[in-house]
Amino acid sequence: MRTAKDRPAPLEYNRRWSMRLWLTGVFIFLYAPLMALVAFSFNDSKRNIVWKGFTLKYYGQLFRNDDLMIAFANSLTIAFVATLLSLVLGTLAAVLLWRFRFPGKAAVEGAMALPIVVPEICMGVAMLVFFSSVVPWPNNLVWPFNLGAIIIAHVSFCFPFVAMVVRARLANFNKEQEEAAKDLGASEWQAFRDILIPHIRPALIAGALLSFTLSLDDFVITFFTSGPNTVTFPVKVYSMVRFSVTPEVNAASTMLILLTVVLMVLGALMQKSSQRRS
Amino acid sequence: MAARESTESRLAFWATALPPLLWVAVFFLIPLGVIWAYSFGENLGLTGVSISGTFANYARAFEPLYLQIFAKSVFVAGVTTLLCLIIGFPVALAIVFASERWRPWLLLLVMLPFWTNLLIRTYALIAVLRTEGYVNYGLAWIWESASWLKTLVGLEPLAPYEPLQLLYNNFAVVFGLVYVHLPFMVLPLYAALDRLDRSLMEASLDLGAGHLRTLFSIVVPLALPGIISGVIITFVPALGAYLTPDLLGGPDSQMIANVIERQFKKANDWPFGAALSFLLMYATFIAIALRAYLSRGKAADAHGI
Numbered sequence: 355m356r357t358a359k360d361r362p363a364p365l366e367y368n369r370r371w372s373m374r375l376w377l378t379g380v381f382i383f384l385y386a387p388l389m390a391l392v393a394f395s396f397n398d399s400k401r402n403i404v405w406k407g408f409t410l411k412y413y414g415q416l417f418r419n420d421d422l423m424i425a426f427a428n429s430l431t432i433a434f435v436a437t438l439l440s441l442v443l444g445t446l447a448a449v450l451l452w453r454f455r456f457p458g459k460a461a462v463e464g465a466m467a468l469p470i471v472v473p474e475i476c477m478g479v480a481m482l483v484f485f486s487s488v489v490p491w492p493n494n495l496v497w498p499f500n501l502g503a504i505i506i507a508h509v510s511f512c513f514p515f516v517a518m519v520v521r522a523r524l525a526n527f528n529k530e531q532e533e534a535a536k537d538l539g540a541s542e543w544q545a546f547r548d549i550l551i552p553h554i555r556p557a558l559i560a561g562a563l564l565s566f567t568l569s570l571d572d573f574v575i576t577f578f579t580s581g582p583n584t585v586t587f588p589v590k591v592y593s594m595v596r597f598s599v600t601p602e603v604n605a606a607s608t609m610l611i612l613l614t615v616v617l618m619v620l621g622a623l624m625q626k627s628s629q630r631r632s
Numbered sequence: 633m634a635a636r637e638s639t640e641s642r643l644a645f646w647a648t649a650l651p652p653l654l655w656v657a658v659f660f661l662i663p664l665g666v667i668w669a670y671s672f673g674e675n676l677g678l679t680g681v682s683i684s685g686t687f688a689n690y691a692r693a694f695e696p697l698y699l700q701i702f703a704k705s706v707f708v709a710g711v712t713t714l715l716c717l718i719i720g721f722p723v724a725l726a727i728v729f730a731s732e733r734w735r736p737w738l739l740l741l742v743m744l745p746f747w748t749n750l751l752i753r754t755y756a757l758i759a760v761l762r763t764e765g766y767v768n769y770g771l772a773w774i775w776e777s778a779s780w781l782k783t784l785v786g787l788e789p790l791a792p793y794e795p796l797q798l799l800y801n802n803f804a805v806v807f808g809l810v811y812v813h814l815p816f817m818v819l820p821l822y823a824a825l826d827r828l829d830r831s832l833m834e835a836s837l838d839l840g841a842g843h844l845r846t847l848f849s850i851v852v853p854l855a856l857p858g859i860i861s862g863v864i865i866t867f868v869p870a871l872g873a874y875l876t877p878d879l880l881g882g883p884d885s886q887m888i889a890n891v892i893e894r895q896f897k898k899a900n901d902w903p904f905g906a907a908l909s910f911l912l913m914y915a916t917f918i919a920i921a922l923r924a925y926l927s928r929g930k931a932a933d934a935h936g937i
Contacts, residue, residue, distance in 0.1 A: 376722045377738075384745050384814065387756035390766055394759070404769075447652035454645050465656050473872030473916055475889040476667070476909040477660075479896050483670065483906075484663035487681075510660045513652070542644040571749045574874050578896070588751050595755050595879065599762065607752040614747055 392611065395604035412605040422606060425590035431498050432586060433569040436508035440565040441558060443509065444516025449550070451517070452524045469511045470518070478578035481507040485579055493581050500584050507579045508569045515568065516561035523557035524550075555628045563621035567614065671906035681902055689907035698891065698908070705887040706915075708802070708877075709870035712809040716817040716866050717859070719810065724821035725851075728828075739822070746815040754879050757808050761798040761880070768795040800882040808876040813869065817862045824858015825851070857927045864923040868916050888912050 395413075399406035416422060447466055451459070469477065481503070485491045491503040527550070535545045551558075573588040580589050587610065594603045671690070673683040692698070727738045745753060760766050772793040779790035798804060828851065836846040852859065874889035881887075888908065895905025 373722060373726055377726050380719060380723050380814075381741060383811070384741075387760045387811075388745070388748065388753065391752070391756040391759060443652045443655055446648050450645075450648045450652065454648070456645070456649075462653065465661060466652070469656075469660055471868070471916060471920055472664070473868070473889070473912055475872055475874050475892050476664070476913050479892060479905060479909055480663035480667045482896055483666050483902065484659075488662070488666055506659050509655070513655070517652070542640055546644075567747055571751075573749075573751050588749060591751055591755070595751070595758070599755075599759055603755060604759075607749075607755060610749055610752060614749070615744075618744075618747060 388611070391604050392608045395601055395608045397601060400601065412601040413609075415602050416605050416609070419602070421585070422587075422590055425585045425587045426609075428498075428501060428584065429570055429587035432501050432505050432508060433566045435498070435501075436505050436512055436569045437562050437566045439505070439509045440513035440516045441562055443513040444561055444565075445520050445554070445558065447513065447517040448520035448524055448554075449546075452521055466514050466517055469514045474572075474574040477507075477511060478575040481510075481575060482578040493583065500581075504576055504579045504584060504586065507575050508572065511572075511575065512565035512568050515564050516558075519561040519564065520554050520557045523554045527553050556625050559621060559624045559628060563617060567617060570610075570613070667906045667909055670903050671910050673903040673906075675901060675903060689904045690911070692904060693907050693911055701886060701891055702888055702911070705871055705889075708806060708809065708885075708887060709867050709873075711806055712813060712870045713817070713863055713867045715806070715810045716814050717821075717863065720814055720817040720821055720862070724818050724825050727818075727822050728825045742815050742818050742822075750812060750875060753812060754808055754875055757804075757811060757880060758799065761804055761807070763795040763797065763799070765798070767798060771796065799880060800885075802881070802885045804880040804882075805877045805885045805887075808880045809870050809873055812873075812876060813866045816866045816869065820858050820862040820865055821855070824855040824861070827858075828854055860923055860926050864919050868919050871915065871919075872912055 394405075396408050396410065397405055398409035398411070451463055451466070485503040485507075493500065495502070531553075532545050532549050535549050536542075540548065571588065573592060576586050576589055577592070580586060587606075591603060591606055591610075594600070594606070669683050670681055672685050672687070673681045674686055674688065676682050693702075723742065727735060727742070730738055758765070762768070772795070775790060775793040783789045798807075832850055832854070833846055836850045837843070841849070871887075872889050873887060874893060877885055877887045877890055878893075881890075889912070892905050892908045892912065895901045895908065899905075
């Protein structure tokens with residue numbers, strides 16, 4: 355017999371078995387394909403469907419695949435530089451919109467939000483046309499300058515996200531702190547560096563993480579701006595995927611998933627420590 | 633002193649304003665502007681484009697062939713959004729009513745795939761859906777077991793298993809789009825449901841309404857701005873999806889983004905591709921404006937009560 359305690363209260367939806375079943379089903383739907391992908395990167399069979407035993411040989415192949423390693427290095431370089439630039443531009447944009455009143459502010463606000471909403475494909479073709487016929491990016495530059503066009507394109511879609519995150523954090527900044535600093539003789543720059551930056555540090559970490567991941571993940575826009583000598587990791591994996599489903603692609607994908615998880619954990623830890631400090 | 637201060641603050645303003653403004657203008661607005669100009673141009677030879685102010689590209693976009701692809705993209709994105717809403721709503725509800733201990737973990741579980749590379753998630757689906765993929769492998773196993781059971785009781789065995797064609801068709805595209813866009817729906821729904829006043833639901837249940845009735849006459853109307861947000865946030869990227877139809881779709885499941893890509897790469901018809909890009913962009917803007925309009929109306933209603 356069920357007692358009153360066993361019966362779910364009216365709003366305890368999660369104690370209903372139907373709800374639990376639904377939730378379990380959705381998470382299986384979301385995770386089973388990814389888990390299978392990771393598991394089969396260790397599978398000792400080219401056919402990649404039946405489990406034949408554990409092996410690391412596809413990871414070995416991966417590290418000997420020069421094209422893939424170069425693409426990986428390119429991706430990390432692009433993400434790193436694009437994140438640095440996005441942090442600077444995004445913070446400036448956020449401070450601009452938060453602090454100053456000026457004519458045409460609404461238009462500037464709209465223009466800054468535009469890269470977030472414009473479909474990727476439209477931005478991709480715009481960058482393709484821009485870098486091939488308006489400002490042709492020389493394709494014989496030495497590494498890493500040959501990646502310039504891709505980095506610029508990535509900054510254009512990353513920094514508005516940084517601006518968004520930083521602006522949300524600025525909303526609860528106490529302006530009196532900055533005024534006090536200035537009354538005590540700090541210059542604009544000193545007040546910015548010593549008062550504002552420490553306050554927005556958690557947002558800077560979150561923004562950096564966001565833009566690094568966005569840049570590392572981007573396929574569509576990069577696909578249109580990359581040339582034969584400037585292949586990024588997703589573009590390289592795309593050409594491998596088009597060709598066939600192999601354990602090597604699984605291994606490459608697993609590496610990238612691992613990198614994403616490491617970045618997320620790192621970001622969470624940094625955020626925690628910066629919150630403790632403030 | 634005052635003069636120095638105002639020069640300094642003017643300097644601060646320009647130092648803050650110039651870098652992001654220049655960047656957005658040069659590396660975002662100008663490229664889009666060039667595409668916009670190209671959409672009124674015509675091809676000259678192999679690489680040249682002359683901007684002649686013609687509307688021919690837009691006229692061509694409204695030919696039945698392309699209109700059909702547009703309609704199909706809207707339909708596929710619509711079905712995707714609807715499925716995401718149906719699948720995601722109970723998930724959002726479950727997260728809202730989860731205990732303090734579970735909630736962050738459930739949210740993390742929803743968000744984690746969102747941070748995983750889109751290409752990798754799409755590739756994972758290929759391995760699941762292809763004819764020698766996990767789904768077909770599982771079905772074949774069930775089929776063969778059933779066949780074996782039948783022979784065990786002395787019946788004719790089943791015909792050999794024919795793998796289902798799950799990949800390279802419209803089903804795969806919708807499946808993939810739902811897979812990729814589910815977090816886009818769950819997160820805004822969660823945000824909206826979390827703000828909901830639970831006492832209203834309790835009151836409704838106390839007054840004798842059933843759970844379904846409470847859901848449709850209390851929860852849904854109150855969470856409507858969030859539902860609209862979720863619908864638009866899911867619909868917009870689904871409409872412009874390139875990778876999913878490209879990798880999972882068949883020859884007849886192209887969406888608008890695939891047509892645009894072909895104009896710029898293989899077909900080399902930039903003016904027409906530019907016109908299609910801008911039509912897609914206008915569709916996106918209309919959807920976003922609709923969201924702003926609808927949620928503003930709702931906010932006004934809420935204040936009116």
